[in-house]
Amino acid sequence: TRKYNFCAGPAALPEAVLKTAQAEILDWQGRGLSVMEMSHRSDEFVAIAKKAEQDFRDLLGVPDNYKVLFMQGGASSQFAMVPLNLLGQGGQANYVNTGVWSKKAIAEAKRYGNVNIAASTEDRNFFIAPSQSELQLSEDAAYLHYTSNETIGGLQFDYVPQVGDVPLVCDMSSDILSAPIDISQFGLIYAGAQKNIGPAGLTIVIVREDLLGRELAQNPTMFSYKVAADNDSMYNTPPTYALYLSGLVFDWLKNEVGGIDKMAEINQRKAAKLYTAIDNSAFYGNPIAIPNRSIMNVPFTLADAKLESVFLKEAEAAGLLNLAGHRSVGGMRASLYNAVPEAAVDALIAFMADFEQRQG
Numbered sequence: 001t002r003k004y005n006f007c008a009g010p011a012a013l014p015e016a017v018l019k020t021a022q023a024e025i026l027d028w029q030g031r032g033l034s035v036m037e038m039s040h041r042s043d044e045f046v047a048i049a050k051k052a053e054q055d056f057r058d059l060l061g062v063p064d065n066y067k068v069l070f071m072q073g074g075a076s077s078q079f080a081m082v083p084l085n086l087l088g089q090g091g092q093a094n095y096v097n098t099g100v101w102s103k104k105a106i107a108e109a110k111r112y113g114n115v116n117i118a119a120s121t122e123d124r125n126f127f128i129a130p131s132q133s134e135l136q137l138s139e140d141a142a143y144l145h146y147t148s149n150e151t152i153g154g155l156q157f158d159y160v161p162q163v164g165d166v167p168l169v170c171d172m173s174s175d176i177l178s179a180p181i182d183i184s185q186f187g188l189i190y191a192g193a194q195k196n197i198g199p200a201g202l203t204i205v206i207v208r209e210d211l212l213g214r215e216l217a218q219n220p221t222m223f224s225y226k227v228a229a230d231n232d233s234m235y236n237t238p239p240t241y242a243l244y245l246s247g248l249v250f251d252w253l254k255n256e257v258g259g260i261d262k263m264a265e266i267n268q269r270k271a272a273k274l275y276t277a278i279d280n281s282a283f284y285g286n287p288i289a290i291p292n293r294s295i296m297n298v299p300f301t302l303a304d305a306k307l308e309s310v311f312l313k314e315a316e317a318a319g320l321l322n323l324a325g326h327r328s329v330g331g332m333r334a335s336l337y338n339a340v341p342e343a344a345v346d347a348l349i350a351f352m353a354d355f356e357q358r359q360g
């Protein structure tokens with residue numbers, strides 16, 4: 001009776017992961033208790049956390065000179081943690097503005113230092129990402145921050161900005177683990193877990209070791225990457241159950257899907273199908289420049305906005321959940337994260353064609 005869930009986050013989890021969790025909920029591997037009830041310092045949980053980290057490193061090919069930190073507070077806390085840890089006293093950073101999430105990161109960074117907007121496509125309604133040649137980098141910036149995938153706008157970078165020696169910082173919340181990336185191009189990557197990683201409550205930070213320890217003295221202990229790194233992400237109690245479930249997701253991605261390259265292939269196919277269906281119809285539309293169309297979040301409009309509530313109601317009745325666009329922009333949005341099966345996209349496309357035929 002599980003339905004197809006296109007939620008932008010918290011998002012669908014792989015069914016196989018939920019089944020394992022269900023099977024282990026009362027008695028984890030014969031220990032007579034749930035992972036939720038274990039000490040985070042027990043050998044059992046430390047092993048769970050270590051395996052999760054190793055699988056995550058293997059999946060993304062994280063080099064040895066990068067730490068993987070399991071933190072809390074969501075990607076929104078990273079909007080503050082990045083400047084607090086990297087700006088230094090009176091520092092300056094470059095930010096690229098491509099939509100709602102980069103704007104939030106910019107607003108937060110302005111509380112701690114000087115922000116130079118290296119590029120913005122707001123004057124173009126965020127329908128496109130700025131090109132490399134549009135980036136205007138200020139001298140002496142501590143880093144350049146960008147959002148690789150704007151979850152609400154459905155805008156994804158089709159390249160990694162080249163910024164020379166300046167550390168590149170990326171909010172990868174909604175496209176991490178969707179396709180291979182070259183970690184060595186980045187100084188720091190962060191992502192809230194609740195899309196491609198696992199349940200909400202966990203936030204992952206990948207940080208190059210030389211960037212640790214640049215924070216101001218008054219940086220809260222819990223906000224310090226160095227403290228997290230020095231304590232193997234266990235300075236305090238980590239979100240143990242979210243970490244365990246994320247570990248199951250990494251294991252699924254590695255061993256059942258067959259790794260990130262395979263996942264990327266499936267994701268490309270899912271998105272291509274849906275964009276083709278939208279483009280082949282005069283009834284549906286997507287406003288984003290083709291090279292920047294997100295593989296993960298596909299916003300779309302109906303020719304007659306008055307039909308939106310009928311569309312959503314009928315979609316839900318057809319077992320297609322959470323297709324409403326973000327409350328700030330309206331319209332529709334189908335999020336096609338890793339755990340959304342290709343069959344879900346096929347069912348959505350069939351529903352859209354049927355709806356158009358009846359209502360278009």
Ligand code: PLP
Pocket residue numbers: 009073074075076077101147149150151152171172173174192193
């Ligand atoms: N950045 C991006 C790209 C997001 O999509 C989101 C949430 O959807 C956030 C940041 C905020 O994440 P959180 O809710 O984990 O704070």
